[in-house]
Amino acid sequence: MASNPYDEVQLNKKHEEILGRRAVLLQQMEICYEQQKAKKKQQGMMSEAAHERNVKLLEDFQKVENCLRTRPLLHPDVLNLQTRHWASVERDLPEWENYLLGKGPAPVTEGRQLRGLQGQKGTRKDSSPARNNGKPPRPKPRTDV
Numbered sequence: 331m332a333s334n335p336y337d338e339v340q341l342n343k344k345h346e347e348i349l350g351r352r353a354v355l356l357q358q359m360e361i362c363y364e365q366q367k368a369k370k371k372q373q374g375m376m377s378e379a380a381h382e383r384n385v386k387l388l389e390d391f392q393k394v395e396n397c398l399r400t401r402p403l404l405h406p407d408v409l410n411l412q413t414r415h416w417a418s419v420e421r422d423l424p425e426w427e428n429y430l431l432g433k434g435p436a437p438v439t440e441g442r443q444l445r446g447l448q449g450q451k452g453t454r455k456d457s458s459p460a461r462n463n464g465k466p467p468r469p470k471p472r473t474d475v
Contacts, residue, residue, distance in 0.1 A: 404412070428434035 403409075425437045425439075429436045
């Protein structure tokens, strides 16, 4: 114990100050703990929602996969046309690449002319009302039978 009453008062004040700071720190720790608890709860809810979405997506992918597996195959003529089409695309891609990338004019080769150029030279054979005035054609009236 302090021998001097003045020292005892000083120690008492210091003790009260320390207890006050301790109380403030404890309060701050509790607030921080509550915030962490709320954040953890929110993350858990978000994780659960993401898990449910992932399960739903997986189910949807499995349904699509099953649908694709059970889908009837295309007719051999269609497969042949499709193969020939993509072969011609791959064959002609190098000469069209600059045009498609916006770096040059469209190529014009023998036997092939651009449809836009054909339309400028004469009347278009495949013209339709939608192309002439920019509006879609009017629907045909329904006949209820």
